[in-house]
Amino acid sequence: MSDLPEPKPRAWTRWLTLTGFTLFVLACAGAIQLNSTIVGITATLPPTPDIATLPVSVAVTDRDGALLRPFTTSDGRWRLPVDRTAVDPRFLAMLIAYEDRGFADHGGIAWNSMLRAAGQYVGAGGRVVSGGSTLTMQVARLIEGEPTRNVWGKLRQMVHANQLEQELDKDQILDLYLTLAPYGGNIEGIRAASLAYFGKEPTRLTTAEAALLVALPQSPEARRPDRDPRAAEASRNMVLDRLVAMGALPSEEAIAAKLEPVPTARRGFPMLAAHMAEQALKAQPAARAIELTIDKRLQDALERLGTARARLIDPKVSVAIVAADIDTGEVLASVGSAGLLATESAGFVDMTSAIRSPGSTLKPLIYGLAFELGLAHPESLIEDRPTAFGGYVPVNFDGFSRGTVTIHDALTESLNIPAVVVLDAVGPARLVSRLRRAHADPRLPVNTAPSLAVGLGGVGISLRDLVSVYAAIANAGTPIDLHDGVKPPADDQHAGSNPSVLDPVSAWYVSDILADVPPPLNGSPGRIAYKTGTSYGYRDGWAIGFDGKTVIGVWVGRPDGAPVPGLSGITGAAPILFEAFDRLGSRKAPLPKAPPGVVFASNTQLPGPLRRFRHPDEGLVARDAAPEIAFPGDGVDVDLGLTSGDISPLMVKVRNGVPPFTFFANGAPFGRPEFARQSTWSPDGPGFVTLSVVDAEGRGDTVTVFLN
Structure with missing residues (x-):
């Protein structure tokens, strides 16, 4: 070679x-x-594709065309x-x-x-x-x-x-x-x-x-x-x-x-409003692009908020948030879980549409019906004391009764007993009917009629439905059809002229009361009208509120329905609600002014029939028991500083009974406030004292304590 x-x-x-x-x-x-038929080439060429029908990834976008979530083509x-x-x-x-x-x-x-x-x-x-x-x-x-x-x-x-x-x-x-x-x-x-x-x-x-x-x-x-x-x-x-x-x-x-560095890894594609995007794709499987009413900026902010808050509560807890425009019904944000890929909290489950117990969140509508029917005014007095309705005996969340309170305070404090008394008067069937007018779909046990338990959470309802109910209240009682843009409102079975959920005056009364509900620690009073709720067994925490333009609902809990010890609407959901409103930016708007027909009056200025709420059939409402001295307890020692010179008066509190009450110390009366359930007494010196209280019906209670 x-x-x-x-x-x-x-x-x-x-x-x-x-x-x-x-x-x-x-x-x-x-x-x-x-x-062009040289060597038969042209005959074997594929057809020229039409860019309008070329198979592409479905792109789900927000109201402005910004990408929320794409899906791969059929071949991945x-x-x-x-x-x-x-x-x-x-x-x-x-x-x-x-x-x-x-x-x-x-x-x-x-x-x-x-x-x-x-x-x-x-x-x-x-x-x-x-x-x-x-x-x-x-x-x-x-x-x-x-x-x-x-x-x-x-x-x-x-x-x-x-x-x-x-x-x-x-x-x-x-x-x-x-x-x-x-x-x-x-x-x-x-x-x-x-x-x-x-x-x-x-x-x-x-x-x-x-x-x-x-x-x-x-x-x-x-x-x-x-x-x-x-x-x-x-x-x-x-x-x-x-x-x-x-x-x-x-x-x-x-x-x-x-000098600009090249990327070294692939980024994940956007996955905002993941649950809603999947539903939209199922509704329009042949679409190439789907535009939702979602606001991408708000959606992203609320998803981050929900994820962060759920992590602080418990790894198995999920958070759902729905925000909607009150005027149009457009869903601006829909957070189905605390992260689609969160395995511990079943992030794949869309909790905005899950059926859960609403707790106390239906109380505003109950009182709204009483206002509409002329049975009450926000300043009407009502009794908060143990009451039995046949075999159903509701109790307040904390187990205590406040006695005589206004309807306003009964709602802001979310008292159970007055709400059930009012519901018995307006009728559970009417409440369920008004929920349906608001485009909600309440779920009752099979083959059962609405009962008083509905008022305290004995019904199934979704977060999206609750947002629809509160949107109607915020919209002067006119129902709003929530929609995400996939199906036009005109195609919905509820579209058209629907009867109101409440009349405008009653809706405003409810809104005005809810604006006075004490805010959580991270909130300021009067910014929004809102209500919280906690279902039986601490399984669901709710907070739904609105300002003059936007309604937002929050649910917190475990998707599997297991209890979350210590969970409540005010501690778990309300802080998220107020932070959600903080993220609205330019959408913030004040609550609407009072419509014509609103009566601004104190209790004493109201017409006689409205000064005190009375059940239409008082005979059906069984009343409990005599008053009890709640504080101080019988046989206790109370340090009032009598020996040190820094003297404080003795506070005496009573529960149950019918006001007005008369208070006694060693047989001598020392106070008769008209409707208050507490009074103060200043002792002459240390020693034993016998305290007594007598209510309007002559029933009483007595305790003996030692003061020092």
Whole structure:
């Protein structure tokens, strides 16, 4: 075997071969122009896709078109719908300058580039060095999904490109490229690539970002920045250098762009309003893009809030939040859980539509019905004392009775007994009927009629339904059809002229009372009208409120229905509610002013029948028992500072019984407040004292204590 080097081909041989190949290409070009059926290629070409029907990832967007959540195509690809108008013009200019400077003028084939490619093919001994492909030819290759690293494949691509140019305009061809170009893995198209590598839409790209996105489709797997950042950086810099050499980019701009780091990992695609997006996709499975009424900024803020708050309570606790526009019924935010992927708290379960016990959240509607029926006014007095309704004996949350209170205070303090007394008067069936007028769907036990237990949570209802009820109260009693934009309100069974939930005056009375409910520690009084609720066994904590423009509902609990010790609406849900209103930004609005017909009066100024709430059939309401001295307890020692000189009066408190009460110390009366359940007495000195109280019906109680 000779050690001499292999002789190089003579120059005239190379030129002869090149000339022959060029003539062959030109002949093929003539054939394309004269008869596109050359070698039967055209007959086997796939149909030209319509960009409007090209399979793409379904993009669920917010009210302004911002992406909330995309879904992969049926074959698992991220290929988001996009067109040139949604892409940074800088990228488009760099793409055309780098890939196909004659794009606007050629008919699909750049013959000068083909001649160059032919020369490189011959010089490399029959190996394709550069394809000479136009953007149109690249689109043809992407449509067919086959590589073209040989002459015959290139010829087929040329024929296909010619056909595309005849059937589509330049903008349509460019849109196909922007949608189909590969960017590594299952990412296709400029929009998916920009989101995956930069976490943003391609509307505004830096020079470095645009250069990388120009470079990646040429060799997407080898240049993937999440797998080989160095290769990605080198390809980006190569694009920058060529653009500078072509005069398409200032050298200073390229130098600065090279200093920008390339991404080293793929970012997750947006997953806001995940539960609602899934429901929207099920409702419109053939849609390419679905626009919801969601406000992306608010949705993101409330999802972060719910996740953070749930983490502080318990890993197994979830949080759901619904915010809606009172005027239009548009759902502005819908947080279904404390994180879709949170396994401990079953994040995949959408708790905005879960049926749960509402606790005390229906009390405002109960009192609203009493106002509407003329049975009460916010300043009407009502008894809060043990009362039995057949075998049903409600008790207050803390187990204590307050005696005589106003309707206003009964609601702000969420007392159970007065609410049930009023519900018995207005009727549980009427309450359920008004819930349905508000487009809620209360769930009663099978084959049972509404009972008094409904008023304290003995019914199933969803968070979204409760928000709908409170939206009606906030809207002067007029029902609002909550909707997310997937189905127009006119298509809903509730659309049209519906009877009111409450009359405007009664609705305002309720709103005005709820504005006086004491806020949680992180809230300020009077900002919103709101109500809390806690279901039996500490399973659900609720808080629903509204200002003049927005209604927000919050649910806290475990999706599996297990108790959460210590959970309550005021401690668990109310702080989240007030923080949610803090995140409304410019949407904040004051509560509405009183409508005509509102009566501003103290109890003594009210008409006689309204001064005290009376059950229409007092005989059906069984009354309990005699008064009891709640403080001080019998036999206890009470330190009033009598021996140290820093003397404090003795406070005596009574529960149960019928006011007014008369208080006695060692047989001598010392106080007879009209309706109060407490009084003070100043002793002469230390020692034993006998305290007594007698109510309006002559019943009494006595204790003996030692004062020091």
